[in-house]
Each structure stands twice: as structure tokens, then as C-alpha cells.
Amino acid sequence: MTPRPIRAAAGLTKMKSSRPIALLAAVLLAAACGGAGETGAGPGQEGERRQLTLITGLKSDEFYITMGCGAMAEAKKLGVDLDVQGPEDFSAPLQIPIVNSVTAQQPDAVLIAPTDRNALIQPMRQMKSAGITTVQVDTTIDDPSIAVSSIASNNEQGGQVAAQTLAELVGDKGKVYVINVKPGISTTDARAEGFINEMKKHPDIAFVGQDYDEDQADIATQKVSATLAKHPDLAGIFATNLIAAEGAATALKAAGKTGDVKLVGFDAGPKQVEDLRNGSLQAVVAQEPYAIGQIGVQQAVKALNGEPTRKQIQTNLVPITAKELESKSRYLYKSEC
Amino acid sequence: MDRPAETDPRPVAARADLEGEPEAGAGETLLSRTLRANSLWIFLVLVVLVLGFSVARPQAFLSPFNIQSIFTNAATLLVVSVGMTYVIVSAGIDLSVGSVLVFSGVVAAKTMTGIGGQDSGWGPIVIGLVVGLLGGLAWGITNGILVAKAHIPPLIVTLGTLGMALGSAQIITGGTDVRNVPVQLTAVLGQGRLLGVIPWLVVIAVVVTIVGGLVLATTRFGRYTYAIGSNTEAARRAGIAVDRHLLKVYALSGLLAGLAGDLSLAYFTTTTIGGHTTDNLSAIAAVVLGGTSLFGGVGTMFGTVVGVFIPAVLGSGFVIIGVQPFWQSVAVGAVLVAAVFVDQWRRRARENR
Amino acid sequence: MVEALLEARNVVKQYGTVRALQGTDFSAYAGTVTALIGDNGAGKSTLVKCLSGVAMPDGGEIFLDGQRILLDSPTSAQRLGIETVYQDLALAYDLDAAANLYLGRELRRPGLLGMLGVLDKAAMRNGGAGALANLGVRLPAADAPVGSLSGGQRQSIAVARAVAWASRVIFMDEPTAALGVVQRERVLEVIRRVRDSGVAVVLISHNMPEVLAVADRIEVLRLGRRVARFAAGDVDVEDLVGAMTGALEASALGANDVEANDVEAGAQTGGEGNTNGGNGR
Structure with missing residues (x-):
């Protein structure tokens, strides 16, 4: 006869095992589905579509979402794949793990809005030495040698x-x-x-x-x-x-x-x-985040194709008063594409 | 006046059986212990995650660079979580760790730049690192005194020191990150590697974790931490100096947050004042994910390590397979809630006996 | 006449405006089971707390072996060989039986590891198993947390811990409350065995038949004072209940131990009729 506490423990294990694993399965399934649509076979291979990743400064922010929309639209137009990632907070400790993972993923080019001008230098250097073309969007780091182009509002x-x-x-x-x-x-x-x-x-x-x-x-x-x-x-x-x-x-x-x-x-x-x-x-x-995203993708693709890029590009800034909301609606940011 | 004669709900025959068969119990000791450990199941979750991502994208996920990145990025959180494990096992909580980390990074950086500057040698760097550790220790002792001696609930104490430590750091720096950190520090401690392979940050975090785990599992200090978390009054009556022990536990947590501040400074090359607002919750989540009970008395360092790496692996893996970043928060949050649910379910099952 | 091993004289303990003990006397003798009884609120638990170092009395004196002692913490009581089984058991439910038996008195490894605080878990497990075996307790798994055990097993562990460490006096506050019939018998057997080893056993219980079955002497508290002392053979349940409730006046109780009065005359506070009793040997 099995002593009671052990039986209790065995019952417990059943409970514990089933739940997290079911959850995990769901998560992985979601991951697999989400991943399948956006990435093809191995990146960077001959004859494959170019893989680009946009790393924003903050994932849930209309400025960056609009930038992503512009980048997406331009990527579609130019026939390249684009993946958008971003940290939960505008902070280097949260952004750097994402940058490292993207480096490991080895896309052809990365558009990044660095969240700290010092802390991101090393991760972006590693990115560059992994052979990834880098374009800075919105913000910059103190090392100008890494990005082929930097697009920002003045x-x-x-x-x-x-x-x-x-x-x-x-x-x-x-x-x-x-x-x-x-x-x-x-x-x-x-x-x-x-x-x-x-x-x-x-x-x-x-x-x-x-x-x-x-x-x-x-x-x-x-x-x-x-x-x-x-x-x-x-x-x-x-x-x-x-x-x-x-x-x-x-x-x-x-x-x-x-x-x-x-x-x-x-x-x-x-x-x-x-x-x-x-x-x-x-x-x-x-600002014109949509244009920043578009231009960023253009510059990245140019660099990948061996065409000349512009080191610094400044986008326009437009004042909008309440009366001008209609006439200047194309400058308004989006919360989804 | 007579008490109910029988409070043990089992039939007499069952009880007799139970006491007549000690061998069965002894033989299943290891098995029962393993099955009881929450951390085993969460470890399996981690294994499945790693396998899943490895199968999906082997070249990227299992690349030496990515493995090294995952470890390096987890190093500071791991160090903080080791201290947090002690605090939570003692049935306390330390919300101040992220702020103490920032404070320590700031005083370390200010010391280094003050006496050495950006090109300074190891002298000022070491002094700065020690100042960072002492800064963390000082906040830890403050927490400990307020919790153990003034008997203010730890949630309130550390919420208070959270604000005080962060505010002090901002006062010292005027709110601006200190950026001209000595190059030697960031080159060697931040980016350097042992034997050219293992980053120093990882080496330090691993050593801290192993020592922290051994002390918790095998020494009297660890035993007292469990006992106090399990039943403070029983510990007191057994002659354990509860107040002094709690003081030490919070001091340890502060000291390790100070160490994490040093490591963070070396890694990020700047004080990242605004970048640690959720470190406390990340550390608590890691500890709880690892099977340590928020009610105290139960937990292992192994579980904490697993709890640190689940979000790290999920984060990296999701980026690599190109999943929307929002999914990561959903997944980590769900696993966390499941872990706490299991813990409470387990306790209820026990108390109903 | 044997001198009391543990003796309390005129102990006062006040909680706010409530005087839980109003000058209580108490004595326990080596090799004797003394039952301490009284109605709820009579001050039994408070007296035990004062005599086991959990609470500091506000007044009065405590003597061990005729020496005046100061009990400022459970540790100082334990150092003097005074152990207590608390009514709430005072166990760390997440730790296993051996860890609880050695709580606060952990064995350490020999040599350097011991100096570093490393525990000798094997030795504690063995010692713990032995202490439990003495009580006839067998646990399903040696390393099961105490909280996963039955109420009876937990109580057995609490008793075993006190028994294992008590060299002079052991207080047992309702040690059989959570036990089944069989285990209750075992604990009573243990109480007798401990008594026979020369330790002074103090049993706090509401269970009068149990008190009469195991106690050699009985001291009765009422409203924070000792109101009666009996030799166990001389009384029945009715007498005890009468003394506890005050229905039986002191004068009506058998006044048959002049020697006890002689011994304790100096300590008596001249209070109401609390001079009955005996050492029951």
C-alpha cells in the first residue's frame, strides 16, 4: 500500500504537469503560426527574398507603429520581408536582448531606433560584425561608423x-x-x-x-x-x-x-x-514616422544592392493646429496599419 | 471538557497500515522529493521551450552567439534573483532591488569618474566597484532594520526604499545617465571573457548562483531562512534569532543588487537609470516561476535559475522565429500565473488534510 | 520531602489591563508528572509561557533546583534543560521531521565545512528517526514536509522534539489534543517513560480522565492563582472540576500535607487557601 503523502504528491504531479505543458503547447503553436507567415526558409541565402528587421524603441507606441507601417508598405513594394520587434519600455536593458536575438537570427539588414547612445554601441557592433547591414531610424548612437544611413526628424x-x-x-x-x-x-x-x-x-x-x-x-x-x-x-x-x-x-x-x-x-x-x-x-x-520607415527600408535595400546610401537624412516636421486636422490628416500617426 | 477524541480523519486501519510500512516510504524518498519539487515541472517547461526553438531555427537559436547573449543578458537579473530567493523564502519581498541596482551603478560610476576618469586604471575602478557593493549593502541593511526591528511590512519598506534609492540616484546624477565610465571596466568586465570564451558577467553570475544555492540548501543560514519563512513564531521559539537573520537576508539582497549594479554598469557602459523599473518584478517573477512560494518556506535556487531563463529563452526565441513582441509578455505572464496557481493549490491540498 | 525542581513563586503577568497571573505559585518535581489544570482563562498557558521563557513575568521569582533563574527567552530556558510542547505545536511546516527536531540546534559537519555552517543532514536524519522511533512514530517518508503529515504525526514530532532535548523539565500543553486513540496512548506512555528518566513533566490538559491516568500530582489554577494541589490518588474528576470552578471551597479540600506547607511556607503569599496538595510520590 502506498503511503498517503506520496499518493498526494503523485496526484499533484498530474495536475502540475498537464497545465503548464498545455499552456506551453498553446504558446508554441501560436509562435509557430505567427512565425510561419513572416519568415521563409533560412535567411540570407542566395535567391531568397531579403530579410529585414525593424527594432523600434518601444513596441506599443503610435510613432513607432506608424514607422512600422511605412516600413512594411515599402518592404512590400520592394519585394523584401520585414519583421518588426520592440521592447516593452524605451530602455537599453530591455532592447539589447532583442538586438542580440536579431543578430543571432541573421537577417540581411536591420532598421533600429537605439534606446541609448552608449549602451547600444556594443550590441550594434556585434550586429555589424555578423554581416548585418544597419540603418538607424529616429535615434542614433555615438558611434557613427556602424549605420550605413540614419534617418531622423530634425x-x-x-x-x-x-x-x-x-x-x-x-x-x-x-x-x-x-x-x-x-x-x-x-x-x-x-x-x-x-x-x-x-x-x-x-x-x-x-x-x-x-x-x-x-x-x-x-x-x-x-x-x-x-x-x-x-x-x-x-x-x-x-x-x-x-x-x-x-x-x-x-x-x-x-x-x-x-x-x-x-x-x-x-x-x-x-x-x-x-x-x-x-x-x-x-x-x-x-514628425513623419511613416516616411522614416519608408526611407529606412529604401536605404537598407540600396545598401544590400550595393548602391550608394545617404549617411544622414532628415525628415520634415509639420505644425498642426486644431483647424488643420483635416487638411494635414496624412501627417497623423496610426495605432494600426 | 473532553476534546474530540479523533481528529485524524483516516480510518484506523489505514493509519495502522501507514505506520506499519516504513520501508515503502523510505524507498520512495528520492522519487517523492523529486515529484514534490515545483521546479521540476517548470524545468521541463524550459527544456521544451529550448527544444522547440532549437527545432524551429537551429542555426540561429543554438548559435554560440545567441546562447552567449541569452546568458549575458540574464546575468544581472540572475544575481538579483539569487538575493530575491532568500527574501521570498523567508516570506518577505524586496521591491527595491531595481532601484538599489541603479543607485549602486550610479555611485560606482560617480566614484570611478570622480577619482579616475574615463581612462583610469584598475585602482579607481575597483574602488568604484566596492563603493557600488557598499551602496547596495547599505540599502539592504536599511530594508532589514525596518523590516526586522521596526516590524514594518516588507512590501511597504521596500516600496519606500525603491523610491528613495532611485530618487537618490537621480539626485546624485541630476537625472542624466553617467556615460564616461572607464573604458577598462566596460572592456574587461563588461565585454571581456574568461579564456576568451565565457563572458565575465556570466562567470560572476554563475559563481554567485552556485554559492547562493549551496548556502541555501546546505547551511544553517539557509535552514533558518526556510524555518522563518515557514513559521516565524516556531523559529523564534526554537531559539533562532529571527530579527537578526531577517536583517542579514535583506542585507544580502541589497548586496547582490549592488553587485548587479556594478555588472550592469560594466555591461551597458552607462548607468541606465531609467532601464530597471521592472527589474524587481522580473526577479520576483523568476523566483516564483521557479517554484518558490510567495508565502515563504519553500523554494530552491535551481528553480530560480530556471525561472530566470524561461523569460530569457522565450524573449530570444520569439524574436528569432519572428513572433510579435506582445506574445512574449502573454506567455511569461501565463506561465507565472500557472506557477502560483499550482503553489496555492498544493498548499490548500495540504491544509485540508 | 523532596525539594521542587522547578518552582514559581508569586508570579505576576499582565497583558494591558488584564492580569493573567496574579501572584501564582507552582512547583514541579523531578521524576514526577504534575498536571496543571484550570478552566479556560485560568492562566495555564500564560504560566507555561513564563516558565518556558516565551513571556517575561512582570513579577515574582522562578527557581530551578533552588537557584533563582531568569528566563528571558526560549533559548535560555532550553539551555537550562526546560522544553515545551506548545499547543500550536510551533513546527515549521515546510521542513521535514528531522529539521524540526533539530530546529535551532542543527548539527554541523565536522571540520571546515561545519565552520562554514554546513549542516550534517544525515546525522540529523538518523537522530530524528531515533527520536521518533522512541515514540513509536514512523513517518511515510523521512523527508516529507511536516505540513504534509497528519495532525497526529505532527503532534508526535512536537512531543518528540521536546522529549529529545528536555533534561530537567518538560511542559506539554495539550500534547494529545490532535491524536487518535492509539497515538494518545503512545504519548501517555512516553510521558511516563520521560518521568521515569527523572525529568519533571508538566502536563496541561483539559482531559480529566487523562490527567488522572497519568499525573502523579495535580495543581489547579483559577483566575490567575493556584487554588489547590492534589496527590493524584486522592481525587476524582468531581473534585478537580470543583476546584477549577471554585465550587469546592479550599477549606473543604483534604488538608493532609503539612510538610508541603512547611517547605513552602516562606513562599506563600498568604493568599486564599492555596496550600493544599502534595508531591504525590
Whole structure:
């Protein structure tokens, strides 16, 4: 007769084994199905379709999704395969494992938006030494020798455009303030810099300073609320990214100053469009992620074909006010292709 | 006044049988122990994953580069998870590890750049690494004192130090990542390899894991950790200095987070201040995936290793076979919930006896 | 007359405004089973806590072998050879029987490994099996966590642990509560065996027939005071219940042990009629 505790243990094993393994089977099945459609046989072989991978900075972000849409469309047009990957957060520790796995996968070319200008150098060097053609999209690393081409918005110009738009909105006078993301992010820092420099050309506008929100809307709200308390006569705010704009809009709403204090944001995702419509935002500066994706794929394919590429390509930035939502709809970002 | 005479629900005959057959029990000891271990099943999950990805894309998944990448990328999380295993086995929790990691990386980097600069030799680097370890230890001791002596629940204590450590790191750096880390550090510790094959990061993580596993499984320190997690009052009455032991456990977790901060600094060549906000949850998930009970008293280091590698393998494998990145979160989350479900189911089964 | 091995004099313990012990006396004798009985709330468990180092008394004195002792922790009690089987068993349910038997007293490997804290699990397993065999307990698997065992087996382990380490005094707080008939007999047998080895056994029980079956002496607590002492042969269940509930006045109890009064005269607090009893030998 089997002693009881052992029998109990045996019953347990049945339970435990069946569930995770069933789950695993489901996951692998999903993996197999998902994989089958996008990748053919071994990559990089003679006569096969070119394999490209786009590694974005953040997987669930309309900017990068739109970039992926542009890249997808262009890949289809040029007859190459494209796979899109991205980390859960905009951070190097989460992006590097993905970069390494892509390197192991050996596609012909990679489009990447590096999340840190230092930390990604080594993984991208390994990628290059594995024979993978690399194109930088949106952001860059400090080593310019790796990518054959870098496509990005001219963020400093974006800051200028934002400054001009905000100046117009506030009647070219009064106090303005910048809510920025984190120090050290090349894109948002360039936007702030462009904004601040442009405002120096407007003698009646006083720049009262900038704060960082750690890319968290609630922190942006706190900072903007505090600034409103300090400067009750604040005329305008430039928020350097979506989250900063969201936080700032919340603070203005709480203070009952929506529309009185003009708010200019960056990017043109569905959320910003909604905010433009309901008046929380007065204007945004839109990038062209779709074009960045398209051009990235073009440059990668050119490099693979041995054609010359352009080292630096800057895409346009477009100011959009609520009234222009219809006329400039092609600049709005998508949450799916 | 009389108590119910019979609280043992089994019929007398069954009980007699049970006590009359010790050999049967003794003979199945190893088997029963293996079957009882949650980690065995989760290990099989890992094996199946590895086999699945290997069959799907052998050249890519099993390439030396990919295997090395998986290990290197898991190294810092593994070190943190070793400390977390002790904390969770003692029925505690440490949410502060990611922030302590960042803090340690920052103080280490600041020390190195302050006294040596980017081209500094090993002197300033070693001093910086030690400062990083001490920084982690200091936060660990802070956690330990607040948990063991002030009797504040560990969830609250470490939630507090999570914010304090990260905030301190940001105060020290002004929010900007320290980037001019000595080249020697990143070249040797971050990218260098033992005998040109095994990355130093992996060597260090493996040594920490083996030592941590042996101490947990074979020493009095480990035994006390299990006993306290299982029944704190029983441990206290058995004469175990519970408060002092808990202090040591949290100090260990802090120290290992400090070590992970050093490793992370060497690997990423920058302090990655914003990149560790979910490290605490990753470590807790790894430990729990590995069969360690959130209620304490149960768990193995082997399970934790498996728990660290399941997300790592899934992440790498999914990228290689070209699956949408969202699936990874779904898969890891599902396995985690299943693991905790099994743990609770098991406990309920036991308590109903 | 034999001197008490463990003696409490005028022990006071207060929890907030509740005076659980209001100057309680108690004595236990080597090689004797002393039953400590009383209604719920009489202070039995509190007294045991004070005498086993779990709680610090607010007043009074404790003597072991005539020496005044200070019990500030379970460890200090254990060091003096005083062990306790707690009512809640105080076992680590995730550890196996041997680990529980040696909890806080782990054996370490000889040599360097031992200095590093490495446990000698084989020795503990063997020792643990021996201690359990003494109680006639056989476990289905030596390394099964205690929590997976039956209530009776758990209780046996708690008893075995205390028995294994007690060299002077052993307190057993309801040691048979979770046991079946057969195992209960075994534990009572163990209690007698421990007594015969010269240890002072203190049995806390609600089960009057059990008390009468195994105890040599009986001390009765009521409302935080000792109200009566009996030699087991002299009383029946009715007497005990009467003393516990206060229905039986002190004066009505057999006042047949002058010598005990003599011995303990210095310690008596002059309190209400608590001078009855005997050493029951």
C-alpha cells in the first residue's frame, strides 16, 4: 500500500504537469503560426527574398507603429520581408536582448531606433560584425561608423517650429515654459534646445525654465501645476513628447486654464488628435514616422544592392493646429496599419 | 471538557497500515522529493521551450552567439534573483532591488569618474566597484532594520526604499545617465571573457548562483531562512534569532543588487537609470516561476535559475522565429500565473488534510 | 520531602489591563508528572509561557533546583534543560521531521565545512528517526514536509522534539489534543517513560480522565492563582472540576500535607487557601 503523502504528491504531479505543458503547447503553436507567415526558409541565402528587421524603441507606441507601417508598405513594394520587434519600455536593458536575438537570427539588414547612445554601441557592433547591414531610424548612437544611413526628424527644427507656432498662439508675448522628458535623450533635448533658441528671437517672450517628467504623465502634471502656481500669468507651454503633453493638459484642466494657457505638443498620435479636437492642446508638431520607415527600408535595400546610401537624412516636421486636422490628416500617426 | 477524541480523519486501519510500512516510504524518498519539487515541472517547461526553438531555427537559436547573449543578458537579473530567493523564502519581498541596482551603478560610476576618469586604471575602478557593493549593502541593511526591528511590512519598506534609492540616484546624477565610465571596466568586465570564451558577467553570475544555492540548501543560514519563512513564531521559539537573520537576508539582497549594479554598469557602459523599473518584478517573477512560494518556506535556487531563463529563452526565441513582441509578455505572464496557481493549490491540498 | 525542581513563586503577568497571573505559585518535581489544570482563562498557558521563557513575568521569582533563574527567552530556558510542547505545536511546516527536531540546534559537519555552517543532514536524519522511533512514530517518508503529515504525526514530532532535548523539565500543553486513540496512548506512555528518566513533566490538559491516568500530582489554577494541589490518588474528576470552578471551597479540600506547607511556607503569599496538595510520590 502506498503511503498517503506520496499518493498526494503523485496526484499533484498530474495536475502540475498537464497545465503548464498545455499552456506551453498553446504558446508554441501560436509562435509557430505567427512565425510561419513572416519568415521563409533560412535567411540570407542566395535567391531568397531579403530579410529585414525593424527594432523600434518601444513596441506599443503610435510613432513607432506608424514607422512600422511605412516600413512594411515599402518592404512590400520592394519585394523584401520585414519583421518588426520592440521592447516593452524605451530602455537599453530591455532592447539589447532583442538586438542580440536579431543578430543571432541573421537577417540581411536591420532598421533600429537605439534606446541609448552608449549602451547600444556594443550590441550594434556585434550586429555589424555578423554581416548585418544597419540603418538607424529616429535615434542614433555615438558611434557613427556602424549605420550605413540614419534617418531622423530634425528635432531641433521641430523645436523651432514649435516655438514659432506657440509664439503665434500667445500673440508673441508673455511667459513660456518647457516640460521635457529626461535629460540625455537626444531627440527631446534637441527639441527643447531648438525651442529655447528660437524664443530668444522673440523679445517680448520670456522663457521661465524647463522641467523633466521622467516620461511619466503624473510627474508632468505635478511639474506643470507647480509652474502654474509660481507663474499664474503663464502664457504658453511646450511639451516635448506625448506623455509630457498629456500631463500638462491634465494640469491645465485642473487649474481651469485649458485654452488660456496655450499648449503645444509634439507628435500626432490618436490621443493628440483627440486633444486637439477637444481643445486641451492648441497645436502639435508632427514628425513623419511613416516616411522614416519608408526611407529606412529604401536605404537598407540600396545598401544590400550595393548602391550608394545617404549617411544622414532628415525628415520634415509639420505644425498642426486644431483647424488643420483635416487638411494635414496624412501627417497623423496610426495605432494600426 | 473532553476534546474530540479523533481528529485524524483516516480510518484506523489505514493509519495502522501507514505506520506499519516504513520501508515503502523510505524507498520512495528520492522519487517523492523529486515529484514534490515545483521546479521540476517548470524545468521541463524550459527544456521544451529550448527544444522547440532549437527545432524551429537551429542555426540561429543554438548559435554560440545567441546562447552567449541569452546568458549575458540574464546575468544581472540572475544575481538579483539569487538575493530575491532568500527574501521570498523567508516570506518577505524586496521591491527595491531595481532601484538599489541603479543607485549602486550610479555611485560606482560617480566614484570611478570622480577619482579616475574615463581612462583610469584598475585602482579607481575597483574602488568604484566596492563603493557600488557598499551602496547596495547599505540599502539592504536599511530594508532589514525596518523590516526586522521596526516590524514594518516588507512590501511597504521596500516600496519606500525603491523610491528613495532611485530618487537618490537621480539626485546624485541630476537625472542624466553617467556615460564616461572607464573604458577598462566596460572592456574587461563588461565585454571581456574568461579564456576568451565565457563572458565575465556570466562567470560572476554563475559563481554567485552556485554559492547562493549551496548556502541555501546546505547551511544553517539557509535552514533558518526556510524555518522563518515557514513559521516565524516556531523559529523564534526554537531559539533562532529571527530579527537578526531577517536583517542579514535583506542585507544580502541589497548586496547582490549592488553587485548587479556594478555588472550592469560594466555591461551597458552607462548607468541606465531609467532601464530597471521592472527589474524587481522580473526577479520576483523568476523566483516564483521557479517554484518558490510567495508565502515563504519553500523554494530552491535551481528553480530560480530556471525561472530566470524561461523569460530569457522565450524573449530570444520569439524574436528569432519572428513572433510579435506582445506574445512574449502573454506567455511569461501565463506561465507565472500557472506557477502560483499550482503553489496555492498544493498548499490548500495540504491544509485540508 | 523532596525539594521542587522547578518552582514559581508569586508570579505576576499582565497583558494591558488584564492580569493573567496574579501572584501564582507552582512547583514541579523531578521524576514526577504534575498536571496543571484550570478552566479556560485560568492562566495555564500564560504560566507555561513564563516558565518556558516565551513571556517575561512582570513579577515574582522562578527557581530551578533552588537557584533563582531568569528566563528571558526560549533559548535560555532550553539551555537550562526546560522544553515545551506548545499547543500550536510551533513546527515549521515546510521542513521535514528531522529539521524540526533539530530546529535551532542543527548539527554541523565536522571540520571546515561545519565552520562554514554546513549542516550534517544525515546525522540529523538518523537522530530524528531515533527520536521518533522512541515514540513509536514512523513517518511515510523521512523527508516529507511536516505540513504534509497528519495532525497526529505532527503532534508526535512536537512531543518528540521536546522529549529529545528536555533534561530537567518538560511542559506539554495539550500534547494529545490532535491524536487518535492509539497515538494518545503512545504519548501517555512516553510521558511516563520521560518521568521515569527523572525529568519533571508538566502536563496541561483539559482531559480529566487523562490527567488522572497519568499525573502523579495535580495543581489547579483559577483566575490567575493556584487554588489547590492534589496527590493524584486522592481525587476524582468531581473534585478537580470543583476546584477549577471554585465550587469546592479550599477549606473543604483534604488538608493532609503539612510538610508541603512547611517547605513552602516562606513562599506563600498568604493568599486564599492555596496550600493544599502534595508531591504525590
